[in-house]
Amino acid sequence: MNLNNKSFNNKNHQNLYVEVLKKLINSKTGICYLLIRFWHSPSMSTLRVLPRSDIYNNSNILIDLGADVSDLKSLVKRISQQESQLDISYTHTDIGWSYLEERKVFQGSTSYPIESEYSGEIDITPKGSYAGWLKTVKEYAMPQVALQLAVVLGLSAVAVGFLKDELDGSLFVHLYGASSKGKTTFAMLAVSTAGNPNPTDKNTLMSDWSDTANYRISMLANNNGYPVVYDELSKCNQKDISDFCYNVANGRDKGRLNSNAERKDVPTWSTTVISTGENSLLAQCNNNGGLLVRVLELSIETITESANNAEQLKQGIIKNYGFANTKLAKCLLNNEEVVKKKFYKWRNKIENDIPVKNSLITRLSKRLAVIMLTAEIAKKIFKLDFDIPKIEKIIIDSVIKQNERHPFDIGESLIQYLLQDMVSHSEHYQKCLQFGFQDEQYSNLTAVIKQTNSKRLNDNEVSNFEIVYIPLKFEELLNKGGFTDTNLCLSELKKRNYLVTEKSHNKVKRTIDGKQIRAYAIRLPTTLFNPDFE
Structure with a gap:
């Protein structure tokens, strides 16, 4: 729309022009939205995505955004005329794997293979460039096997969501050890594969254990492919986190009733959750077995090469993020049968390689197989020289130590x-x-x-x-x-x-x-x- 001073001085439209840019259908609910630009002056405007019913049935919405509704009938007619000329496009608020037009799609800032735009609150819009992210990873992460594992865990969220039917929940990994050893850097690197890794920004995939349990769950709701971090376990105020951790790993929140005693929709997810802290997570949970096969605890002596190395890595991924998981998703979607064969191959190998033998290890091996599957595929896609044997050794050694501290039996x-x-x-x-x-x-x-x-x-x-x-x-x-x-x-x-x-x-x-x-x-x-x- 071409705006000029003359048109804004027009007595019929002196306060505001309303420009309808897109007509959107939520891919999950089917509810129709309009993307509208409210022009306050030739150089000042506001963009809003509003439910179509609010625009046509609730003049208060338009009033609150500054529209002149003295002639509401004409304003609504103008909006309707603009809307009628637009094609319908999709929008989504869920992230990761979903179904659209009965086809499997991966939903990020956009979706593949059917186009849809993200309209949720989490900051997953890519920033910088893929080349910038890859350069940072090659230079500052690849020399340390622990940081290679961080990249793999971030990417594994895509594989966990993709293989949802093969698993019985999400992948929950807790990294613990002394402070100032690079745990937060590890977590930020994992998140950078998918979205904003800056823990000081709003609405990122980096959460904090000091956040309320409901907030932490909200980050997971309807997430089937984006890694989420809970940083610094020592900040958690919950005395017993067993139920919370079980729900996270199980991929399903508790059932609840609304104020009318009606069942509310139960949020579900299938992704990778990374927790960090100075102490063991399992030590703060009960010994009833369920978590032992749902949580992998990592205790890694050296994560980053030096303080300077960690700082350079963080600066690089804060400037460049959010590209890698979509690239991996496209590969998985186009090679589904191969992916499943690799998954079962790794599952059998890990079961054989772990010296601890019982039925619980068999269940845990499914989650561990996803990590190794991701490492193998990502090595080819991103041309990153992941040290597959050493990554597996970290995982196997962690399982052995975990069994010593908290026996799987x-x-x-x-x-x-x-x-x-x-x-x-x-x-x-x-x-x-x-x-x-x-x-x-x-x-x-x-x-x-x-x-x-x-x-x-x-x-x-x-x-x-x-x-x-x-x-x-x-x-x-x-x-x-x-x-x-x-x-x-x-x-x-x-x-x-x-x-x-x-x-x-x-x-x-x-x-x-x-x-x-x-x-x-x-x-x-x-x-x-x-x-x-x-």
Whole structure:
């Protein structure tokens, strides 16, 4: 529209010209929007995307934006005339993989292969140039394998969303270690593959653990291919983050009702989430097993080469970002069958390479396979010389360390915890011979360790005692150790034939201090614990 002083002095349009630029359909909801430029003067204007119904049915919207609505009928007619001359185009607020016109598309600042424009709030508009980003990565990131992994993790969000049906949730990676070791730089580099990595800017993919849980979830809602960061775990005010972390890794928020007691839409996602902190994330969660196969913890000694190297890297990616994940998405979409074959190849390889063997590792290996799959494909697309064997070694070593700290076998972890408590708090356990108590003075009794006839638990293990726990004390003990699901713990003991049961009951009748109660009775092999009844 050609504006000049004469037209703005026209008495019929003295306050404002309204220019309809685009007619947009939200690809998910089907709701129609208009992109309108409100001209306040020949050199000053405001752009707004407004629901079509608000423009035609709510004159307050136009008034608030400064339009002259003294002749509302003429104004609406002018808008309608302009709209009728426009073709319809798509807009989207979800990001990552979706479906449009029954075709799989990747939605970023624009979408591929069907064109659509992003109208959401997250800053994913590319900045600078792809060449600038690539140059920065080659010069300042590729010399360190840890930073290679950062790039791969950022890109892996695209693969996680693409392979959503093959996985059972998102990829959740926690990087921890001493301060000033480059963890935030690592996270920023990962985010730069997809959007604005500057943690001081608004609406970026970089979040903070000090943000509210609802805000952190909002960054993930309907995100199927863009990495998200939660920086600095030490800033988190939640005492127990187990449920939150489980939801993040599971790719689904809690179900909720609105004020009318109606079900609200439940946000879902399938992407890569990177957390950073000085301490272990799993150490702040309970020991109920679900997170152990959903979270990969990385403890890397050296991330950046030097403070100067880190600063040069950050400056480069703040100036150039948001190009790489779309390039990867196009490749995946055009090679779907090959991608899936590579995924299963890596899954089998990782299962074989990890020395820890149990069913939980099998589930974790799917997430780890996505990382390695991404590294292999990205190496070809971006001509970046990722050291594939060393990246896999970081991951495998991390899994081994994670199993040492938080055993994937929750039953093994539980048994070790119970043994440690008996040793470190022996004053809470009363030994009982077959014909009477060995000791008489015990305070704050947790259990009685009772001598019994020898019983074979399985082909290799024998027990000659029972640990008879007072039920309330047993449940308190489990909670104290982070084992908040009592039934799961009992089930793990049953699997090993360590829990003494009575028909369909998990509790059995036992006498403690002359009183018969229903208690939890556990038999452990003498090879693990051999109480001295002499």
